[in-house]
Amino acid sequence: MALTVITPQDGNIVELGTFEEKAKLFYDVSADALLIQTPGSDLVLVDRVTIDNAGLVTFAGALTVTGAFIASGSLTMADAQNIIVNATTGTKIGTATTQKLGFWNATPVVQQVHVADPTDLASCIVAITAINAKDAALGLTAAA
DSSP states (O other): OOOOOOEEOSTTEEEEEEETTTEEEEEETTTTEEEEEOTTSOOEEETTEEEOTTOOEEESSOOOOOSOOOOSSOOOOOTTOOOOOOSSSOOOSOSSTTSOBOSTTOOOBOOOOOOOOOOSHHHHHHHHHHHHHHHHHHTSSOOO
């Protein structure tokens, strides 16, 4: 996954390297812009991208990913930002019952099992207690 050695190009554009033998990365010195070119395509401007000394890449505009987006570390969102999804088909969080989720710093757990349907007052109390415990295990409510 490493980039190749920097190679100067004509004008103010510097080739940064080839990523996984699929896309060439360029930097336009005069425009302070990052450009990407895939085989058989024109250069595409990656608008408002910054890379700090620690290697943190920041996109000030929209980032479109076609295919899977895989993060090998944490994903941090700034305050007052939202997760927006389309409304045609719907979106899943977790695609298997064995995938683990946790909210508000709770230890991630697999999908909780169904609580038996209550049949009387006593079993209603048992069911409510079980549901509360499952919500707490996910981190949706504080533990009692």
